Amino acid sequence: MTARHVLAIDIGGTKLAAGVVAEDGRQLSRGRVPTDVAKGPESAVERLVALCRDVIAQAGVPISLIGIGCGGPLDPVRGVTLTPPSLPGWEEFPLVARVQDALGVKAWLDNDANAAALGEHRFGAGRGYQHLVYFTVSTGVGGGVILDGRLYPGSTGNAAELGHIQVSYDGWPCPCGGQGCVEAFASGTYIAARARVTASPRLIALAGSRDAITTEHVVAAVRAGDVEAKKVWDDSVRVLAAGVASAINAFNPQRVIVGGGVTSAGPLLFEPLSRLALGRTMKSLAVGVDVVPAELGDQVGVMGAAAVALSHL
Ligand SMILES: [Zn+2]
Structure with missing residues (x-):
């Protein structure tokens, strides 16, 4: 069976990071750009999408799904950020829809602490x-x-x-x-x-x-x-x-x-x-x-x- 790969996106108040990761945890590519939070979410997503296209091209593999970790509170069901203190101006921002529309791959969102728990469970101290x-x-x-x-x-x-x-x-x-x-x-x-x-x-x-x-x-x-x-x-x-x-x-x-x-x-x-x-x-x-x-x-x-x-x- 061919290994499947996902695009991982980490959104914080100071930086946006993205990488292509295989099911076994190997990172094929990664990169980061500043969040520039003062410029607002539309500008940040524009730079984020460019970064994602870069890391996908570097990895050279098809992407099965996108995972996004972001500072909460957020609504993972609707894929929307609510009132994240680390991201002023991102109230009710449709993050998942923006990323999916730009990259054409299904995306899932969770808050950064839940994402970290899942990461430690799959790849870290919780294996x-x-x-x-x-x-x-x-x-x-x-x-x-x-x-x-x-x-x-x-x-x-x-x-x-x-x-x-x-x-x-x-x-x-x-x-x-x-x-x-x-x-x-x-x-x-x-x-x-x-x-x-x-x-x-x-x-x-x-x-x-x-x-x-x-x-x-x-x-x-x-x-x-x-x-x-x-x-x-x-x-x-x-x-x-x-x-x-x-x-x-x-x-x-x-x-x-x-x-x-x-x-x-x-x-x-x-x-x-x-x-x-x-x-x-x-x-x-x-x-x-x-x-x-x-x-x-x-x-x-x-x-x-x-x-x-x-x-x-
Ligand atoms: Zn409290």
């Missing part, structure tokens, strides 16, 4: 597992859940907003309208924001100024023994662990995979996260579960989008 929970911890906290080997979409395709698991009753406000959400405390954005408030002279010196502090600076300060930075980091990991434990209690997975920029902290994150999360999970559900880093790294966008397409082949 061979039937029940997975995926968290991404970067500027926000997102998630995706694989049950019985398939992504669980929910009634409108928006299930598994794991960043908005509420871990503190009457807790801190979250832009989603909830309170005490994991994201509004443990995302890269909020870790940095909290660290700026209590920053030691050492952390400020590491970043250059208080306003320039990022999560990477916080991690570097923790490694250097900074007490204030460690307090911010430890609290963030505890909140994230409460979210992971809640997700394990809800879904009974075999494995929890954690990806996203904040995971570059490595064992400084994973050792306490795994210990604290499993320590507060119900005993009957904690048996045999592990909490592991994602494997796809900076390939997750394109490989996730490829997995979206392949899940429909």
